[in-house]
Amino acid sequence: MGFTALGLEAYPVADGAEAKAILRTLTHDREDVAIIYIEEDIAVQLQSQIDKFKDSPKPAIILIPGREGSLGMGLSALNAAVERAIGTNILENN
């Protein structure tokens, strides 16, 4: 992954279980993690854990498209947030 070159810490994972373990260490054992980017295809398997951090200010867990392109999960999370706040999705028509 090219992200290491930018100065980010990257944790390559093979499957969901491994990702889960890493996510746990990042969120529980470390205080200095503010943003976690997760590729969508892995995030699918971690949904419940990701949702746990939705309402806490730290860390921010942000989905990014994986190598195969966007799965649309990021946008659907956005729509979910809108629906949660307003009660209905008002973005559909624009």
Place this chain on the structure above:
Amino acid sequence: MAGTTITPTRMMLKQLKGRLKTARRGHKLMKDKRDELMRQFMDIVRLNKQLRERVEQGLTEAFAALQVASAIMSPEMLEQALLYPRQSVELDMQFKNIMSVNVPQYSFHTRNNDPSEIYPYGFAQTSGELDDALSRMAVVFEDMLQLAQVEKTMQLLAEEIEKTRRRVNALEYVMIPELESNIKYISMKLEENENSTKVRLLKVKEMVLQNAHDFK
């Protein structure tokens, strides 16, 4: 009323009236808060949508470029080239208060200010495609950071709006009507008591007068 028994006394009435007043004021405040949160939220949502589209597109392109680079270079070479990063990013997090919601504000600074420091390898043995991929990533990264901030803000605001909305509705449709009906009940009950007292007094007066003057 409404299931619970309340004692129809003047003290209770006064108490309930005070609570109604507070509830009304709270309701108005909450409603204002909700409206303002909603306004901010909509701005953020729009920004978030734009950013997300930009990040997704940028990352897809960057990954594609990386793919090309990995096709040209041998996997070992690629790994070796990226093995040890020369750049590191430090992130500062502060909190900004939007309508009593603490939202994060990130600011990052890189350890080395030279933008070419993102290439942790010598140019001799790597292909130009890798440079291209990395520079694309560096561009996307700034958007990614902003996206993180905006998205977190959005989630936190969404939570707060949900809470506030619920409170507004609870006040408007449960608390206030209940208080009003209780107040009505007490004042009616008090009036009734007053009437019956008055009638009793009249009756007593009549009897007393009758005894005193010894009518009949």
